[in-house]
Amino acid sequence: MDESQRPQRIEIIRQALKEKAPMMYKELESSGQLEIFLEGHDAEMMESFNRAKDKAWEETMANYLKFADPSYDESSSPMG
Numbered sequence: 001m002d003e004s005q006r007p008q009r010i011e012i013i014r015q016a017l018k019e020k021a022p023m024m025y026k027e028l029e030s031s032g033q034l035e036i037f038l039e040g041h042d043a044e045m046m047e048s049f050n051r052a053k054d055k056a057w058e059e060t061m062a063n064y065l066k067f068a069d070p071s072y073d074e075s076s077s078p079m080g
Contacts, residue, residue, distance in 0.1 A: 009045070010038050 017038075018025045028034040 006042065009042050013038050013041050013045070 014034075017028075025034070028037050
């Protein structure tokens, strides 16, 4: 995901926190730590997303790049 989507992600996190953990939201807001929390949570979320994306790409390549000729025998190859 590109960085231009960061404000939207921050807002999604803000709304989820406000709805699901209102006491935590109010505490972070009143202590002046809300923005720091939201930015940190976004960074953690994106790191997790990128790891999952990398793993999915590796699995996709492993599954779709399994080429082999059914009758090919490496032992009879002139290169072998």
